Amino acid sequence: MTEAPVQRPPGAAGDVSFHDACTQCGDCARACPEGIILRDGEGFPVLSFAEGECTFCNACIDACEPGALNAGTPWLWxxxxxxxxxxxxxxxxxxxxxxxxxxxxxxxxxxxxxxxxxxxxxxxxxxxxxxxxxxxxxxxxxxxxxxxxxxxx
Ligand code: SF4
Ligand code: SF4
Ligand code: SF4
Incomplete structure (x- = not known):
């Protein structure tokens, strides 16, 4: 059975390269002014729209030094x-x-x-x-x- 895609922060590439690049540092979550980036069970960032929305401000992308989030990556949701x-x-x-x-x-x-x-x-x-x-x-x-x-x- 194929797993449903997870809502990673904007700029995340396909899950394989995202997992490879993300160090689980949490910088994206700390940078998000809307507070919508949480951690999944493995510690990777995941979006939660329970209390807010994404403004596409790119703060999470700018904060991601390992390059797991990249501007210009299509937002498919x-x-x-x-x-x-x-x-x-x-x-x-x-x-x-x-x-x-x-x-x-x-x-x-x-x-x-x-x-x-x-x-x-x-x-x-x-x-x-x-x-x-x-x-x-x-x-x-x-x-x-x-x-x-x-x-x-
Ligand atoms: S683009 Fe801005 S609002 Fe959207 S998840 Fe990233 S930091 Fe948060
Ligand atoms: S009209 Fe919109 S807000 Fe109301 S129940 Fe339907 S989807 Fe939800
Ligand atoms: S319909 Fe689309 S653009 Fe409108 S609030 Fe929902 S997600 Fe945002």
């Missing part, structure tokens, strides 16, 4: 909404839209006061800002193909 979205179940909720600065999330009103949600992956930056505010944890980040979905970090 984009938001994806799960089946438990309240809006899909006829409950009024627009919270994620309110937190999306990129305006990637929109709602089209339907008869009866309901609304269809759409998430535009071309507009989504993969910042993760919509994840924590969602009251039911319906939003995750998933990776998409580099040739169509990448943005430089």
């Amino acid at each position: 984009r938001a994806q909404v799960g089946d438990n979205c309240l809006s899909d179940q006829g409950v009024h909720c627009r919270t994620c839209q309110d937190f999306c600065d990129a305006r990637a999330i929109r709602f089209q009103l339907k008869p009866g006061g309901l609304a269809d949600m759409s998430l535009d992956r071309d507009s989504c930056t993969g910042c993760g800002g919509c994840i924590a505010p969602c009251p039911v944890g319906a939003i995750t980040l998933v990776q998409f193909k580099p040739e169509t979905e990448a943005r430089p970090c």
Whole structure:
């Protein structure tokens, strides 16, 4: 079974070269002004969007002396909404839209006061800002193909 990719800080190359280069020094986590870089079970940095979002400030990349994080590496993550979205179940909720600065999330009103949600992956930056505010944890980040979905970090 293939393991799901882990959300490393921006600039991390593929997992093999990242693991080779990262010394687990923690400098990236200390540099992150949003406090979203934690350590995984092995001590490697991993992103957590439980309380914040990535602003793509590149502070983590600048702090990484071993070169495990490199500017220009494509950021492949984009938001994806799960089946438990309240809006899909006829409950009024627009919270994620309110937190999306990129305006990637929109709602089209339907008869009866309901609304269809759409998430535009071309507009989504993969910042993760919509994840924590969602009251039911319906939003995750998933990776998409580099040739169509990448943005430089
Ligand atoms: S780019 Fe900035 S906000 Fe994003 S993880 Fe790195 S230091 Fe934190
Ligand atoms: S915040 Fe969550 S539950 Fe509410 S509309 Fe967005 S994805 Fe759905
Ligand atoms: S990840 Fe960021 S840009 Fe994408 S939908 Fe969520 S808040 Fe908007």
